[in-house]
Amino acid sequence: MLFQEERVMKGQVLVVSGIDTGIGKTVATGLLARRFAGAGVRTITQKIAQTGCEGVSEDIATHRELMGIPLQEVDLDGATCPYLFRFPASPHLAAALEGREIDFMAIRRSTFKLQLRYDLVLLEGVGGLLVPLTPELLFADYVRDAGYGLVLVSSPRLGSINHTLLSLEVCAARHIPVRGLIYNRFFEADETIAADTRTVIAAALKRLGYDAAPVIDLDASGLAVEAEDLQRLIDPPRR
Ligand SMILES: Nc1ncnc2c1ncn2[C@@H]1O[C@H](COP(=O)(O)OP(=O)(O)OP(=O)(O)O)[C@@H](O)[C@H]1O
Numbered sequence: 255m256l257f258q259e260e261r262v263m264k265g266q267v268l269v270v271s272g273i274d275t276g277i278g279k280t281v282a283t284g285l286l287a288r289r290f291a292g293a294g295v296r297t298i299t300q301k302i303a304q305t306g307c308e309g310v311s312e313d314i315a316t317h318r319e320l321m322g323i324p325l326q327e328v329d330l331d332g333a334t335c336p337y338l339f340r341f342p343a344s345p346h347l348a349a350a351l352e353g354r355e356i357d358f359m360a361i362r363r364s365t366f367k368l369q370l371r372y373d374l375v376l377l378e379g380v381g382g383l384l385v386p387l388t389p390e391l392l393f394a395d396y397v398r399d400a401g402y403g404l405v406l407v408s409s410p411r412l413g414s415i416n417h418t419l420l421s422l423e424v425c426a427a428r429h430i431p432v433r434g435l436i437y438n439r440f441f442e443a444d445e446t447i448a449a450d451t452r453t454v455i456a457a458a459l460k461r462l463g464y465d466a467a468p469v470i471d472l473d474a475s476g477l478a479v480e481a482e483d484l485q486r487l488i489d490p491p492r493r
């Protein structure tokens with residue numbers, strides 16, 4: 255059934271991952287969705303698995319607030335967050351504590367349902383790239399196998415150089431296309447460190463072959479992204 259639908263026009267999936275949990279993926283996802291929708295792209299967001307809450311995914315609720323829209327039908331029927339677990343931990347553990355295990359094909363089917371209805375699905379990860387969805391499946395491997403492009407959220411926080419370069423190495427080793435980097439300045443650090451960290455990250459993107467990936471600042475006034483760079487996230491220049 256899934257492969258018969260492959261011939262149907264479907265929207266693009268762009269993953270929003272980060273160098274850590276609590277780095278600003280949800281804020282970045284909601285603001286990106288707002289910008290794309292404002293540019294006429296029929297956009298929805300999805301949370302691959304939410305831990306630490308019940309009912310409706312708190313990240314999905316935040317995305318909708320930032321998009322300036324109410325919860326959608328696809329939120330209420332669970333398509334935008336196929337897995338929700340009570341215990342605030344890695345999804346493999348939170349699922350096991352409820353006697354469950356994530357079926358990654360259920361997630362793929364939910365995303366595919368959204369792709370049939372929207373031009374763009376912004377898929378927020380859970381924690382960082384090497385978080386286990388199941389004891390055998392890391393989130394980065396799920397992204398690789400699905401062939402999705404990815405935007406990585408980083409910050410000037412001390413320690414971010416290491417975490418960001420580790421994350422970029424993870425993407426390069428799996429040939430995951432990095433479409434952009436969101437530099438979340440909410441976690442402001444010493445300005446000298448903030449400026450240098452941004453330079454080091456930009457150089458690493460080039461060194462790893464992600465030359466076309468823009469570094470986009472996220473600060474108190476929102477996403478500092480020009481229309482051209484926004485477009486580049488979903489329609490990268492042909493190499
Ligand atoms: N640019 C920002 N502006 C305002 N608040 C921010 C910003 N970035 C992060 N925050 C705040 O920092 C906290 C963590 O951000 P957020 O929830 O987006 O992280 P996350 O990476 O999505 O975390 P998780 O891994 O749990 O999904 C939240 O309280 C959020 O409101």
Ligand SMILES: C[C@H](N)[C@H](N)CCCCCC(=O)O
Pocket residue numbers: 275276304305306341342343344345380381382385
């Ligand atoms: C509780 C909250 N929902 C977090 N997103 C869960 C992050 C799991 C991170 C696991 C890990 O890297 O140790």
Ligand SMILES: [Mg+2]
Pocket residue numbers: 279280281313378
């Ligand atoms: Mg989040």
